[in-house]
Amino acid sequence: MGDYKSRGQYFPPVSAQLVNLVQLKPKEMVLDVACGYGNTAITACRKGAKVTGIDLTPKLLMLAREEEKIAGLSSINWKEGDVENLPFEDETFDIVLSTFGHIFASNQSLAAKEMVRVLKKGGRLGFSSWPSELLSERLSDVISKYNPFGETKEFKPGSWGSPDKIKRLLPELKELFFERGTIEIPCLSPNHYWNDSTHKAGYLMRIIGELKFQNKYDIIEKVRKEYLDALESYFLDNRLRFGYLLAIGKK
Template sequence: MVDIESRVISSKEAVKEIWSMGDYRNRGQFFPPVSARLTELVGLQANELVLDVACGYGNTSITARFKGAKVTGMDITPKLLALAKEEEKTAYIDGIDWREGDAENLPFEDETFDVVLSTFGHIFAPNQELAGKEIVRVLKKGGRLGITSWPPELAVGKLSEVVSKYNPFASSEAFSPYNWGVTDKVKRLLPGIREIYFERDTIKIPVLSPNHYWQDTITKSGFMIKVMTELKKQNNENKIRSFRDDYTKVLKRYILHNELRLGYLITIARR
């Protein structure tokens, strides 16, 4: 038991480290339409109590606040919460309750919120079953849930398969964030939900070439920075070149008219 607990703690500390690296304001600049679509589909109303789980730099929390909701934005990474507060000021709004917290142990009473949201955040909780139970637990009876995730068969999932081939760090299929992108698995991860609806949409990112996106990713994504740093320590230029070639080869399949198409899954549910 101690060994299991130490591995879980270690993985959470690793998550904090990774999300403290990189430039997530830059990486997230194409995500606001996702937040808008999610709040629209969940039917968000003014004055509703909203929890944004793993809120990151605050794009969905701020979107919900603009709609008049009473919003709590929670994330495990202090650096991202600090960035979220800056984004709130830039948006000329206030009133969002920013909290540091763990998706696997939400610091709220049962049935607290009218709406629970998460845009590609909850998917990184190591214990997915526990995170799913917690999300449902804090939702009021009749409350709505809106989350987004990456299907394994689309662009982000396929790029992740390439990264896994070269990733020098141990990983577990059981903790794969792409489990949240498979509808049958999502249903199992959300016990107590009585209505559930799925929809797909696409993020379109302007790119000049596959290599431009590769360079942007390895310098601004915390996880890719960590992977590349470790690979460079191995002093194996052939492996890094092969990694880049495999990554950009997959990218080419999803680029059309200088736009990278990142398909994602939207889950809307009612407790």
């Protein structure tokens, strides 16, 4: 799984920005989709919302419960489940959120329909995603290019970073608007980030591990060089700049 908490430690400001943009009010029913270790769910709960966090990975939910306890909270409903088949009745929530989570659903159209389905009439949907032209997706492209498992990608998470694609996926939403931001990650060099990623980023760890098993160290070196080339363009003053997109709409 990798060290998701370490990799996600720069997400809390995005969670706060998202919660503010959906104009969350105390006691509103909130669903955090693909909640990870709970950064957005906890942010919403601290604003007084009644929060449910759902994720496919039990280990992440366990970590989310620990984070909730550290925050001094105890009311969040943590639930195992899939964005493509949300275990809730129609129009259950006032707000549905996702911070870089739902974008990895294999069936994007179904994920979009499910998030809208569980949203009340007049409710707000808000999420963050990675634009396909910026750093996160460039790194994803490098990794996918040398994927030793031969997996075909019929979807790209970066599609959720395109306003035009979001409008097509979510035609039911009104008053849809977008806002951009940048996560800045301190590091001494692009190679420092590569080293950190190969020890903590689950998907990259899986790819590198398989290439080592196949004794394809030449391919690993190609991955490293292209990964570093992508990073170099976004490295300034000992910071890596990951641009993101926020989308907010009303049902």
